[in-house]
Structure formats: C-alpha cells, structure tokens
Amino acid sequence: MTRLLAALAAVLPALVAAAPAAAEQLVISISRHQVMVNSSFDGTSIVLFGTVEPDSPGGRRQSVSYDLVTTITGPRQTLVTRRKERVLGIWANVAGRTFVNVPTYLAVLANRPFNTIANPETLRRNQVGMDYILLPQQIGPDVADVVRDDPFRVNFIRLKNEHRLYLQEPNGVTFLTPTVFRAGIVLPAISPVGNYDVDVKLFGNGALLTRATSAFEIVKVGFEQFVATAARDHGLLYGLAAAMMAVFTGWFASVVFRRD
C-alpha cells in the first residue's frame, strides 16, 4: 500500500500540471503479490481489480469514457534472435539480433483495441501496446529499438507469444461498472522467477489521465527453492551430491537386480 501511495505521490504533481481541469485517481489491487513455484506448479493467473475515483465528490465527468491499458513486465534478460538460411545445402544460422535487457514476460491488456483508445503518437509516447513498447536491440555499436515491422522484432515477439510469454489482449480488461474494472493476468508454467511490474494507465478521450503501479513476484519455495539455491550457491557440493546420487542409484540397482 505504501508502494501504491508512493507511486501516486510521484504521479500526481505531473498530472495536475498536465490536466488541471480534473484529475482522476486510480486505485488498484492485485489478488496475489507472491506466486509460489513448487513441484506441482503448472502456471497460474492473477486478478487485478481497480476503480477510477473522481477527484471531487461531485462524481465523474459525464463526457469522458474511460479506457484502460495494463502492462505487466517480467524480469529482464538479454536474448538473441537468429535467422537460418540455406548455406551449401545446409540450414545454418546466418544472421542474428541481440535484444538487450528485454522483459522475459510481457502482457498488455486493454478494454478495447489500442488504435481506438488513442492516436498512434500518444500510444508511442506512452509505450502502449506491443508495437510501441521499447525492445532495445544491439545494432552495430548502438542499442536502440527498430521500426515495428522489422523482421527480427516481429519474429521475436511471435516466438515469445508462442510460449505465451508475450501477450497482447485488446479485451483483457473488463469494466464491471463505468468505473470499476477487472483484468486477468495469465502466467504460463515457464514464467521465470523474479519481480513483475504491473503498470495501469487510464485514458480518457484519447489522452492519458493518470497511472498506477503495483508489483508481484514469482518465487521458488520448498524443495524447488532448496535445489535451485544449492545449485547456484554451492555448485561444487551440489555437483558432488549429484554424482554421489548417481553412484548410489547405480549401486542400489545392481543390488536389487542381483542375480547371482
């Protein structure tokens, strides 16, 4: 909650400057702040709830229809996308593009198609939707994003989408009443552990009105966490234990199946 307040405190002054006529407040809450990964983890989903609070008790402005875009960003990783071509009859990787510090998980949910929420310039400025979210790439000596129909960018997003790690759902947010909304965040089983940022942007009449942020984390617990921590922090001991386990399993089998 303090985090939410801090975020609001940071956003509000800017908001007052941008839209002095009226200011809405977003109040959001997510169903879980921690997702536990245990041996039976097979993906999960988190529900985001929120309301749009008018600034004055006078009620919401009748002329404004609210639109909402939620962006969930997972921990960042550097990935390389490669393209195969036929060389001397063999299919080999000939070209590649490095995506520097891009989200491992990215979901963009909205209550209607993005191009009906705001004009392209506003969407680009606020990084709304897969087309406009920055995906920094190593191009020569520079790190920059490219045009949105660049083949490497398109295929990178397509491959991530096939693993359900990059999602874009123009109907992922539902308004239950004109001011109360709900969104379901689907996390596949291969979602990496780490911190996930939730960023909610409220649009009205094609302009950004306000935003709110939250976060959740995916952590390994119990045996899974024990194994992962041991492998990372005590690699040598872990390796010796694994080798001992192999020798013991082999010995045990030869005792059980002994025939002479």
Add this chain to the structure above:
Amino acid sequence: MQIYLPIADLPVNIFLVLGMGLAVGFISGMFGIGGGFLMTPLLIFIGVSPAVAVASVASHIAASSCSGAISYWRRNAIDLALALMLLAGGILGTAVGIWLFAVLRALDQLDLTIGLSYVVLLGVVGVLMITESVRAIIREQQGKPTTPRRGGAHTWVHGLPLKMRFKRSKIYVSAIPVWGIGFLIGFIGAILGIGGGFILVPMLIYFLRVPTATVLGTSMVLTLITMASATVMHAATNHLVDAVLALILMVGGVIGAQFGARAGQNMRGERLRLLLGLLVFAVGLRFAFQLVVQPDDLYSVRLIGGG
C-alpha cells in the same frame, strides 16, 4: 502427473521422463553403452535447454554405467589398468573439448557444429558397424568361423613404441593409441555431451584387440569416471545440473538397463552390433534430415550465455 524441474525451470510429465529413462536404459543395457547420444536429443525435444540437457544427462549416464560396472566387477571382467590409461588421455581431451566449445559458442556456430558432428560421427560409426556385422553374419552363414583369429593379427598399431602389458585383457600394446583413443572420447564427450561408449567399444575391439570379455566392463568404468566428473564440473561452473530431472532419468535408466542386459545376452554378438549400427545410423540420419530440410521456423530465440 506434472512435476516442476527446479533448474530446467519447466514442468514435465514425470511418467514421460521416466519412460524415456526406461527406453534409453533398455538400449544402454542391451548394447553396453551409456545412451547419451539418444537421451540428450530427446530431452532437447521435450523442451529442456541444450545446456541443462547435456549437464543432467551426464549424471544419468554415470548412474547407468555405475550399475553396469558393478556387475562386470563381480564377474571380474574389468581391466582397471587399461581404463586408467584411457582416462589419462580422456582428461586432456575433455580440456581441449571444453576450450573449443567456448570458442565455437563465441563464433555463434555451436549448434551447426554439434549438428554436423553428430551427422558425421554417427553416420560413419553406424555404417562401419553395419558393414562389419553384416560381413560377420554372412561369414557365419557360409559356415566359416565367425570370428577370425585375432591373436596374431598385427596392424601398424602394434608397431608403435611405449609398449605396455594389460594383464586382464591379455594384450600387449603401445600406450600411444590407448591415450589417443582416450583423448578422442574425452574430446567428443565435451563437445557433444555424450559418454562415447558406442565409439569406444568398437575402437577398443578393432584397434587394440581388447577381448569382448573385458571390453564392456572397461568401457563402463571409463564412462563412470568421466561422466561423474563431468557432472561435478558442470555443476560447479555452469550450475546447470537438474538433480530432479537426473534422478527421474536415473531410476528409469537403471531399471531399463537390467532388462536390456537380459535381452542382450540372448542375442548373438554380430546381430547385436548390427542392431546398434542401425540405431546409430538412424540417429545420424535424423540429424542430417534436420540440417538439410527447411525448418518449420527460420527464427529462433536463445538466452545469451547459459541456457
């Protein structure tokens, strides 16, 4: 029943992995090989990253070769001196292999090199085994002795210096080809993530004339030591050994190996070698197919470093 693998970071069906362990274990017990050349591609196929697959399969092979080595030990069918001499070459080969692995990875051509190496290696070994065993079967059907007398058959290998006597195997050969074979196996193992038993066994038979009585046991001791140390090395440097995955594979593997060994004992040596040759050749063809046929997806995404 799904189980989440803590290092591979994905859920798998426990019975699927157990079944893979059983099937590969059966084959490994039948032919006296580790089966890494089958298991690593299978794991990659179900979605485990190649690096985790290679590292975890190492401990699986260690378990199945340990089980095999113990039963050969009881029958006194292991030439420990020969295994240790092979190991000396193997350690150097592994070091060179790991160095080349890093160089190729930096050049972005590791996948292609692994693919091509599998095709060439499995293709050549497969064809050699098939022709040799078919010849043996034909000889047998013509009523000639199945195994030509080997005791006096000297090749250029026997003219090399540094001769050593290996009492258990009753051979007297130069240490140079022994080290050379060990080096090659260590090198191939580091690059391709396979134990190399299916190459080692024919090499020991054809080049060093190691008798069939000790060849399998000796090969298994060597595989056990190299794969156990590979497990420790992979775990200590890359943190990529998935103990849960390895344990499921091991349990399936050692059970399968017992049944495989029984099935193998009821078959004649030449037929067994023909079957293994066909299997090796088929896996080689599968890799060749993958390289030549246009892939469904020209694009691929990989994490930089590690998995």
